[in-house]
Amino acid sequence: MKIALVRRESEARGGAEFYLKRLLTALCKEGHQVMLVTADGPVGLSGVDVRQVVLSGSRADRVFWFSKLVQRELALERADCVFSLERIASQDVFRAGDGVHKQWLAQRRRYTPWWRRPFVGWGKFHRMVQWVEAQTLNQLNTGRVIVNSEMVKREIMKCYQYPPERIHLIRNGVEIDKWKAGEREETRRLWGVEPDEFLLLFAGSGWERKGLRFLLKALAGLRNLSVKLVVAGKGNRPWKRGGDVIYAGMMENLEDAYAAADLFVFPTIYEPSANVCFEALAAGLPVVTSACNGAAEVIEEGVNGTVVADPSDVEGLVTAIKFWKERPNARPVPVKSDLSLERNVRETLEVLMLASKEKGG
Numbered sequence: 137m138k139i140a141l142v143r144r145e146s147e148a149r150g151g152a153e154f155y156l157k158r159l160l161t162a163l164c165k166e167g168h169q170v171m172l173v174t175a176d177g178p179v180g181l182s183g184v185d186v187r188q189v190v191l192s193g194s195r196a197d198r199v200f201w202f203s204k205l206v207q208r209e210l211a212l213e214r215a216d217c218v219f220s221l222e223r224i225a226s227q228d229v230f231r232a233g234d235g236v237h238k239q240w241l242a243q244r245r246r247y248t249p250w251w252r253r254p255f256v257g258w259g260k261f262h263r264m265v266q267w268v269e270a271q272t273l274n275q276l277n278t279g280r281v282i283v284n285s286e287m288v289k290r291e292i293m294k295c296y297q298y299p300p301e302r303i304h305l306i307r308n309g310v311e312i313d314k315w316k317a318g319e320r321e322e323t324r325r326l327w328g329v330e331p332d333e334f335l336l337l338f339a340g341s342g343w344e345r346k347g348l349r350f351l352l353k354a355l356a357g358l359r360n361l362s363v364k365l366v367v368a369g370k371g372n373r374p375w376k377r378g379g380d381v382i383y384a385g386m387m388e389n390l391e392d393a394y395a396a397a398d399l400f401v402f403p404t405i406y407e408p409s410a411n412v413c414f415e416a417l418a419a420g421l422p423v424v425t426s427a428c429n430g431a432a433e434v435i436e437e438g439v440n441g442t443v444v445a446d447p448s449d450v451e452g453l454v455t456a457i458k459f460w461k462e463r464p465n466a467r468p469v470p471v472k473s474d475l476s477l478e479r480n481v482r483e484t485l486e487v488l489m490l491a492s493k494e495k496g497g
Contacts (some may be wrong), residue, residue: 235408285430309480318395337397343371420468
């Protein structure tokens, strides 16, 4: 099958870009002919035909023109299935991996200071994303939609009245063995973490959305309990703290961070389904996250993690962290869900083949 994948940023280092590269590799291994339409350069994967579109203009203009230029590129060569990981005007299958922008803005208003709320979402960029999103989730323009959580499915049905029977839940997949292979003792020594200290891990870039400020406030309620926090990723650092917070920056070997930690904490204000939570679970770490994260749907309360209803509930975070601190032998935690990349690719291919058949491919 000839599959055309669409993703504007293919070379960044976020979860969506890592997912794209894993998916491209798996599809090529399955013997499919794969074309990638992107605004970035070559992805460095053998067997992938990269078609680059050149963007210019403002941030909002690039959203509009990417959709237009992709349609022009796709018209040049027929694919059995157009699979978009980006909001564009028309595709056979759309993966809503970035969630619903309208819902993200609603969440951002909820957690931003009161004086900023009237201005959230009023910029040209956010208006353009919502306009393109409405085109994407119009059932006349998109044959089928893949979501990575029930949360996102509900949001799409609520905001855009897309038919539920054409929405497919396919949870994220990760490379299980990779995340089990981290080095615990050496990494803790590198960070200066004592054997008796309880180490929290937060991983991700874009700290406002991912709720780092709430975790830092919770850490203040854990003083004198031998608790430290490692922050892996990048973001603005307006919070000054002492030696109980270690800013590790971008890590090439994030599996070492999972191995070194005792608990993964991710109190995000909006996340369709955080890959980092699946990676932590694969590594055997219990996960504390918020109900605003679609990945919370695989958490079994008190078995492999804790879900706080509100990410800004600092006391709730403190209670959850103390709960897991008192259970040092909980790791590795059990996970009932199949988090494997192989399962994700298999289920994704089933939807793509269904869409291709409906298209007449």
